[in-house]
Amino acid sequence: MSSAPRDALEFPESDRGFLEPHLPSQDGSAPQSDLPFTTLTFATSLDSSLALSPGARTVLSGPQSKAMTHYLRSRHDGIVIGVGTAVADDPGLNCRITGVGGYGQEGLAGQPRPVVIDPTARWEFSDDSKLFQLCREGRGLAPWIITAVENPNAQKQALLERTHTGRHQIDWPDLLVTLKSNGLGSVMIEGGGQVIKSLLSPPDMSLLDSVIVTIAPTWLGEGGVVVSPARRFDEGGNAISAARLKNVKWYPFGEDVVLCGQIKLSD
Numbered sequence: 001m002s003s004a005p006r007d008a009l010e011f012p013e014s015d016r017g018f019l020e021p022h023l024p025s026q027d028g029s030a031p032q033s034d035l036p037f038t039t040l041t042f043a044t045s046l047d048s049s050l051a052l053s054p055g056a057r058t059v060l061s062g063p064q065s066k067a068m069t070h071y072l073r074s075r076h077d078g079i080v081i082g083v084g085t086a087v088a089d090d091p092g093l094n095c096r097i098t099g100v101g102g103y104g105q106e107g108l109a110g111q112p113r114p115v116v117i118d119p120t121a122r123w124e125f126s127d128d129s130k131l132f133q134l135c136r137e138g139r140g141l142a143p144w145i146i147t148a149v150e151n152p153n154a155q156k157q158a159l160l161e162r163t164h165t166g167r168h169q170i171d172w173p174d175l176l177v178t179l180k181s182n183g184l185g186s187v188m189i190e191g192g193g194q195v196i197k198s199l200l201s202p203p204d205m206s207l208l209d210s211v212i213v214t215i216a217p218t219w220l221g222e223g224g225v226v227v228s229p230a231r232r233f234d235e236g237g238n239a240i241s242a243a244r245l246k247n248v249k250w251y252p253f254g255e256d257v258v259l260c261g262q263i264k265l266s267d
């Protein structure tokens with residue numbers, strides 16, 4: 001064991017049990033599938049906003065639910081975000097729970113693979129980007145960048161070689177099968193708004209095994225990045241809810257509430 005860095009987070013055993021039914025199994029008993037176990041997880045305000053504006057990094061989770069998100073990261077092989085989030089947040093996308101690789105443990109065990117969906121290669125990362133600093137410090141894995149552009153520049157080429165899709169619209173089943181075949185048996189999708197909206201729309205919502213949402217006791221106000229999937233209509237042309245959860249559990253967690261469930265696919 002090496003000593004944990006100062007940004008290490010604690011997530012006590014006593015807080016972990018409630019999440020277990022909503023997480024990928026740890027004992028290899030998962031059903032055989034070409035798809036990874038896929039969790040959609042994000043934090044939202046009371047007015048359904050993820051952030052104050054598309055370019056703004058906005059803290060919603062309190063300390064306990066922030067630590068929970070990092071625990072979720074330790075329980076998945078990969079974290080997927082859209083490029084809008086990469087540009088706005090300069091995210092670390094590693095797991096900072098005490099006891100994983102880089103946080104008290106040698107190596108990178110427990111660290112998820114960051115995956116950034118960037119069809120037009122617009123993320124202008126540099127050596128100073130948080131994600132790359134963490135990689136250099138041995139506290140996170142290098143990202144995979146999913147793009148439709150070939151040879152955008154020499155610096156990105158190494159990362160892109162295996163991942164360019166040739167298409168600008170991400171095909172979620174295709175992407176998830178590719179991630180699974182590259183060793184990611186489970187992925188958590190963290191956002192942002194466009195990514196969540198596309199996954200809460202049919203048919204892709206059926207790809208989600210678990211949904212875990214942190215709801216923070218705050219209203220961000222008008223102009224935020226709102227999670228509001230496209231309207232759906234029944235056969236008679238009447239509006240119906242866009243998406244709904246089943247097997248729902250609500251857990252108060254600090255000042256936040258954590259909502260866990262599964263997508264309800266039919267009535």
Ligand SMILES: NC(=O)c1ccc[n+]([C@@H]2O[C@H](COP(=O)([O-])OP(=O)(O)OC[C@H]3O[C@@H](n4cnc5c(N)ncnc54)[C@H](O)[C@@H]3O)[C@@H](O)[C@H]2O)c1
Pocket residue numbers: 041042043044049050051052053054055056057058060081082083084085086088089117118119120168169170171190191192193194195196198225
């Ligand atoms: N509160 C939270 O939990 C949370 C989580 C993540 C992001 N955020 C916030 O959300 C904001 C970013 O959200 P956003 O909606 O602007 O960006 P986003 O992260 O959803 O990225 C959007 C981009 O991703 C690509 N993309 C997404 N889905 C695609 C698809 N199906 N096919 C092809 N390309 C696709 C496109 O290039 C698109 O422009 C930021 O302010 C960030 O801080 C909050």
Ligand SMILES: Nc1nc(=O)c(N)c(NC[C@H](O)[C@H](O)[C@H](O)COP(=O)(O)O)[nH]1
Pocket residue numbers: 042043057058059060061065066069081085089090091092093094130190191214
């Ligand atoms: N659970 C959660 N609560 C929040 O209040 C918030 N803003 C995010 N946002 C998720 C998004 O993916 C961010 O980009 C990463 O949370 C940043 O990642 P780091 O902490 O730097 O690793 N997620």
